[in-house]
Amino acid sequence: MPRRIVLGIRGVGHRVIESVWRLGRASHFFMLMLLKSGISMRRFHLIIREIYFTGVLSLIIIVVSGLFVGMVLGLQGYETLQKYGSESAVGTLVALSLVRELGPVVAALLFASRAGSAITAEIGLMKATEQLAAMEMMAVDPIARVVAPRFWAGVISMPFLAAMFSAVGIFGGYLVTVVLIGVDEGSFWSQMQNAVDFRYDIVNGVIKTCVFGVAVTAIAVFEGYDAPPTAEGVSGATTRTVVTSSLAILGLDFVLTAFMFRGMS
Amino acid sequence: MQRTTMDLWVGLFVAAGIGALLVLALKVGNMGTYSAAQxxxxxxxxxxxxxxxxxxxxxxxxxxxxxxxxxxxxxxxxxxxxxxxxxxxxxxxxxxxxxxxxxxxxxxxxxxxxxxxxxxxxxxxxxxxxxxxxxxxxxxxxxxxxxxxxxxxxxxx
Structure with missing residues (x-):
């Protein structure tokens, strides 16, 4: 019995040490990537190529989900608000929930599962097939050539994707409530414009998306670079990317919201 | 894919993103109606x-x-x-x-x-x-x- 307890404690200790090591490796990797991103900034076409793969190809899923999220928000908001006779406030509801929360968070979650997993799988497979080692043999730094462009491409794409998500979502809400249900168009827009503040709501939303973009792509490139060079390792790393970045998005969203919207009503 | 086509797509993507931000600022937000400039x-x-x-x-x-x-x-x-x-x-x-x-x-x-x-x-x-x-x-x-x-x-x- 005491032996079991010792084994259990040892297991806990092992895990803690392992995760601290991992955290250290991640910070070291992140610093190294930032230091070497000057080289990839000078070869900007590498970043443009990655923006095409992470940003442009994510557009369809972002736009379609944004449209449907906005339409559902419009329907549900109308359903509840018309009980109180204030269905013209549905524009405010759709715009505020999209710009403040749903736009940044849902766009980042979709981005993590569509682009983040792809980045991890690509870098992990490059490592497993020893392409990264081959690059190093040719005196090409894999962090500057492979990792940093993907990171910056994700950081640049994320705010644009979230802005498109919000804009399309508001259009979806407009379609459902104004065009289909017949809420007054003028009060839909004017109530929205009265309630949504540029500095307070829109800029804060953009700040959120920038933070999420950094978090998601940093996790994705690190998981790929740190993956065990086997088929199993790459699949595990891809799963971890999606899980960790989703949790990171939700946790960071709470922290950011607490700082941004505290005490103001 | 050709580099020029890719550049074109990325350019369109960035333009659409900036356009969406402008729509949010002017049409959804209150930038168009009231500015605290003066x-x-x-x-x-x-x-x-x-x-x-x-x-x-x-x-x-x-x-x-x-x-x-x-x-x-x-x-x-x-x-x-x-x-x-x-x-x-x-x-x-x-x-x-x-x-x-x-x-x-x-x-x-x-x-x-x-x-x-x-x-x-x-x-x-x-x-x-x-x-x-x-x-x-x-x-x-x-x-x-x-x-x-x-x-x-x-x-x-």
Whole structure:
């Protein structure tokens, strides 16, 4: 019995040490990537190529989900608000929930599962097939050539994707409530414009998306670079990317919201 | 894929992203209707501000002319000091009357400015002298019940 307890404690200790090591490796990797991103900034076409793969190809899923999220928000908001006779406030509801929360968070979650997993799988497979080692043999730094462009491409794409998500979502809400249900168009827009503040709501939303973009792509490139060079390792790393970045998005969203919207009503 | 086609797509993507941000700022937000670029500040002391909040609109004749910037409690006069930022296109006379009003029955509260007839205009940092407090529902009901009760008493005697 005491032996079991010792084994259990040892297991806990092992895990803690392992995760601290991992955290250290991640910070070291992140610093190294930032230091070497000057080289990839000078070869900007590498970043443009990655923006095409992470940003442009994510557009369809972002736009379609944004449209449907906005339409559902419009329907549900109308359903509840018309009980109180204030269905013209549905524009405010759709715009505020999209710009403040749903736009940044849902766009980042979709981005993590569509682009983040792809980045991890690509870098992990490059490592497993020893392409990264081959690059190093040719005196090409894999962090500057492979990792940093993907990171910056994700950081640049994320705010644009979230802005498109919000804009399309508001259009979806407009379609459902104004065009289909017949809420007054003028009060839909004017109530929205009265309630949504540029500095307070829109800029804060953009700040959120920038933070999420950094978090998601940093996790994705690190998981790929740190993956065990086997088929199993790459699949595990891809799963971890999606899980960790989703949790990171939700946790960071709470922290950011607490700082941004505290005490103001 | 050709590098030029990729550049084109990325260019379109960035343009669409900036376009979406502009739509959010101008069509959804209040950048198009009110900008704080040129404005001047006015102050006003109110006995009771009710539910007035920072960023609430300041209206005159129903038109938004500015916003509430700050609300502080003054420990000297024991009332609320409201700082407003007014669009500098609109000037108001010295004897302007400021009152806290409610839009609709349950709507938000805002400051209504009713212009007076003075020749001299208010300058930045000036204090509006004539103010009217917010209506507090409980006080109103209380006064109404009190009046009703005293009327009934008068009828009996």
């Amino acid at each position: 404005s001047y500040t006015l102050m006003g002391n109110f006995e009771n501000i009710g539910g007035l909040k920072p960023r609430a609109p300041v209206k005159s004749a129903g038109v938004v002319v500015g916003r509430v910037v700050d609300i502080q409690f003054s420990p000297e006069t024991f009332d609320a000091v409201v700082t407003m930022s007014i669009d500098s296109r609109y000037q108001f006379p010295k004897d302007t009357f400021a009152s806290i009003l409610t839009s609709g029955l349950l709507g938000e509260q805002y400051i209504g400015l009713a212009a007076g007839g003075d020749e001299v205009m208010l300058k930045s940092g000036d204090k509006i002298m004539k103010t009217n407090s917010a209506m507090v529902l409980e006080e109103m009901i209380g006064r109404f019940l009190f009046n009703k009760a005293s009327e009934n008493d008068g009828g009996k005697n």
